[in-house]
Amino acid sequence: xxxxxxxxxxxxxxxxxxxxxxxxxxxxxxxxxxxxxxxxxxxxxxxxxxxxxxxxxxxxxxxxxxxxxxxxxxxxxxxxxxxxxxxxxxxxxxxxxxxxxxxxxxxxxxxxxxxxxxxxxxxxxxxxxxxxxxxxxxxxxxxxxxxxxxxxxxxxxxxxxxxxxxxxxxxxxxxxxxxxxxxxxxxxxxxxxxxxxxxxxxxxxxxxxxxxxxxxxxxxxxxxxxxxxxxxxxxxxxxxxxxxxxxxxxxxxxxxxxxxxxxxxxxxxxxxxxxxxxxxxxxxxxxxxxxxxxxxxxxxxxxxxxxxxxxxxxxxxxxxxxxxxxxxxxxxxxxxxxxxxxxxxxxxxxxxxxxxxxxxxxxxxxxxxxx
Ligand SMILES: C[S@@+](CC[C@H](N)C(=O)[O-])C[C@H]1O[C@@H](n2cnc3c(N)ncnc32)[C@H](O)[C@@H]1O
Numbered sequence: 204x205x206x207x208x209x210x211x212x213x214x215x216x217x218x219x220x221x222x223x224x225x226x227x228x229x230x231x232x233x234x235x236x237x238x239x240x241x242x243x244x245x246x247x248x249x250x251x252x253x254x255x256x257x258x259x260x261x262x263x264x265x266x267x268x269x270x271x272x273x274x275x276x277x278x279x280x281x282x283x284x285x286x287x288x289x290x291x292x293x294x295x296x297x298x299x300x301x302x303x304x305x306x307x308x309x310x311x312x313x314x315x316x317x318x319x320x321x322x323x324x325x326x327x328x329x330x331x332x333x334x335x336x337x338x339x340x341x342x343x344x345x346x347x348x349x350x351x352x353x354x355x356x357x358x359x360x361x362x363x364x365x366x367x368x369x370x371x372x373x374x375x376x377x378x379x380x381x382x383x384x385x386x387x388x389x390x391x392x393x394x395x396x397x398x399x400x401x402x403x404x405x406x407x408x409x410x411x412x413x414x415x416x417x418x419x420x421x422x423x424x425x426x427x428x429x430x431x432x433x434x435x436x437x438x439x440x441x442x443x444x445x446x447x448x449x450x451x452x453x454x455x456x457x458x459x460x461x462x463x464x465x466x467x468x469x470x471x472x473x474x475x476x477x478x479x480x481x482x483x484x485x486x487x488x489x490x491x492x493x494x495x496x497x498x499x500x501x502x503x504x505x506x507x508x509x510x511x512x513x514x515x516x517x518x519x520x521x522x523x524x525x526x527x528x529x530x531x532x533x534x535x536x537x538x539x540x541x542x543x544x545x546x547x548x549x550x551x552x553x554x555x556x557x558x559x560x561x562x563x564x565x566x567x568x569x570x571x572x573x574x
Pocket of ligand 1: 394425427430431444445446447464465467482483
């Protein structure tokens with residue numbers, strides 16, 4: 204028996220529930236599934252509830268993780284276990300999982316990214332090992348990659364939602380939170396944003412091809428240099444374009460040339476560079492136009508850029524940016540890959556990866572290979 208889906212479990216940055224809901228709605232509708240959202244402002248969590256139960260694999264297909272920008276994590280909601288008694292929470296949870304007649308390859312224990320939910324961490328540290336041991340003993344939790352991941356999304360110590368996902372079709376990080384260590388000597392915390400973008404938005408193959416010594420990168424809006432640092436650390440040459448001051452350590456590395464110029468009009472002295480990245484605080488559509496010019500014209504092979512979203516109509520603004528990019532590539536019938544996500548290190552913004560792809564039949568929604 205295949206589990207049936209009640210809906211989607213979506214985790215997002217608190218404050219972005221509306222955008223997350225809009226995405227779920229549009230994906231579900233396109234997949235022929237109707238439903239409604241249950242969420243509250245700043246909860247960091249959206250339950251998208253289907254009007255009718257559907258097979259969980261159908262739900263998975265309708266709402267693939269890579270299609271979301273604002274969901275940090277998404278799983279297919281199959282059950283809720285509520286009112287777990289304080290004296291014995293293990294038994295009802297195990298019985299509810301067993302009743303699904305599933306085998307799973309991994310457990311992901313989740314809460315929303317709120318202070319209230321974080322206070323559960325002590326309880327979960329004590330509770331989860333019991334669950335894991337029991338699931339293994341009952342041969343529900345097996346060490347097999349191909350089996351789905353079981354998500355346990357805790358609201359509090361008495362209520363948990365069960366979700367399923369497949370490896371490679373969910374965030375590789377629990378709760379979609381990339382905990383990266385701040386590198387020593389990095390000029391700004393922004394460096395983590397680009398580090399996360401490399402991991403979250405690119406395939407292993409793309410990283411191997413494009414992040415290696417000797418290649419050239421252009422960093423538009425570079426100061427103080429956190430993004431340039433990611434390239435120079437890898438032995439790559441960087442044109443760091445910004446009228447603002449760059450960290451001395453970067454310039455001293457000999458890998459970074461500080462160009463005091465306007466990022467919208469400056470052009471690289473090389474015919475083609477591997478990378479252009481852009482973190483300028485500017486109107487999103489203007490940035491989208493600029494970076495699609497760089498990539499569509501072949502001046503750079505690939506791009507990671509940040510779009511600072513307005514407080515209102517963020518979803519619509521993003522749609523506008525997609526249209527700008529699509530029109531620019533449409534001029535010569537070029538094909539491209541565009542992946543956009545609100546990263547853990549993003550605030551009122553999203554980060555995107557853009558590259559031209561040669562083959563007309565290349566898959567525009569190519570799946571990211573996950574770690
Ligand atoms: C968010 S900061 C960049 C932080 C940088 N990515 C880092 O990791 O340290 C934005 C930068 O964009 C620069 N900027 C804004 N408009 C620009 C323009 N038209 N041309 C060049 N730089 C610009 C600002 O001077 C500022 O230093």
